[in-house]
Amino acid sequence: MNKVAFIITKSEIGGAQTWVRDQIKLLEKDIKPIVITNKPGWLSESLPDVAHYFLPEIESRFSFSALSKIVQHIKNNDIDIVVASSANAGLYSRLAKLLTKFHCIYVSHGWSCLYNGGFAKPVFCFIETMLSYLSDSILCVSQRDYDNAVTKLHISEKCLVFVRNAVFPSKVNDSNSLQKFDKLKLLAVGRLAHPKRFDLLVEVVQHLPFVELTVVGNGPNGESLRHKKYENINFVGEVKSFDDYHSFDAFILISDSEGLPMSALEAGVAQIPMILSDVGGCGELICKLNPNGILVLNDNQSISNAITNLFDNYTKFKHNATIKSKDFDINEFKPSYKKIYLS
Structure with a gap:
């Protein structure tokens, strides 16, 4: 061994x-x-x-x-x-x-x-x-x-x-509709620091009354982000081994640079749609033919349009996210990793 x-x-x-x-x-x-x-x-x-x-x-x-x-x-x-x-x-x-x-x-x-x-x-x-x-x-x-x-x-x-990143399966969101009829329960997970753009995300979401955003994570930018109260944004801080993706309708990651973000993979395997900045390998997680999410530019209008689009067409995106979830299961890649370590 x-x-x-x-x-x-x-x-x-x-x-x-x-x-x-x-x-x-x-x-x-x-x-x-x-x-x-x-x-x-x-x-x-x-x-x-x-x-x-x-x-x-x-x-x-x-x-x-x-x-x-x-x-x-x-x-x-x-x-x-x-x-x-x-x-x-x-x-x-x-x-x-x-x-x-x-x-x-x-x-x-x-x-x-x-x-x-x-x-x-x-x-x-x-x-x-x-x-x-x-x-x-x-x-x-x-x-x-x-x-x-x-x-x-x-x-x-x-x-x-x-070998593309993948994660272990977790609890899944098996509903095909919004958990609240008139609200989109949106989740963001990550360190509150560069290159993540939580500042841009907060600027957009605070003006979208049909969105409830939960931010999981902490970091050096946390104090400036939490300097005022938002009616539809909740900062919960760092949650170790967070695995509650299935309790949300969708996931969002706004960032200036990424490899292949683990948080997005964890959202994907939990069968929820994603909105991701079109940076690094994020585009590899979104199916173009049957989109399980939306890629965005890092500007207010692009992000706002994407969130609205996902809200208006949630059933379609959720259906595709359910089908796509198997592609994020790390067990599917075990033979590839064994070949790297054991050959």
Whole structure:
């Protein structure tokens, strides 16, 4: 049984952390996992029976001390495979490969060097391209990530693998109509911070009296978003292991950049329609022929029109969301993941 170390910069709740948790649960009978992260948090609490190695220095952009400790931990535990699930973790894991032997898999949850590089974007992209030569494989969680790796980062397709994100099945919304006849119960889940655009979402929804928006999540922008009371918007804060998607009519995610958002997948598998910003891999979650949701531009009119359209044609969108839900089930992708880890 292969020993697999999952390296991720932070243990707080997030899409990449959810991916790590689900990988370990999906393959619990096939691998022996170890998690390397900064400190105890949501991820370690979600995997109480899994060995964890806490390394605060991993949060630094680069620390020789962190690199040395990671290499030593890999050697001491006879790690066969290292799976890195953040840009920082990817840096450490691939440099560690220069100092000891293991199979290195880097997971792209959206290329941060492309979306968040700022004025240093060319430098970060060059570094990512160079690091790809130290990767045994790079796993892209969306087709958009794969395409960007080839066309923008010029990474060889020989080391690229595409397996679209998916999640475990959950409780489903099995109603074909609105839960309140005259209201659309709309849900938004995510960290209240860049690149999420909860500010834009709130600006639109407060003027739509037929919408009841519930926002699940917390973050640095929370105080400014909650500075005044809204009649139709409820901020509930962070809810650990939130799985109540089925209690809502629809899901909405407005963001400046995404890989393939876990919250949208969780909404999709719960059989509710989605409104998503047309960024990253979000377009891969919406069926064009029989739409289970709507893609929007990040402007007030586009978002408002989409919410109104979904409300007016809810039965059609809900029917399609029910059919589409099976495409978000992680169990369907288990053979693909086993091939990556066990071949």
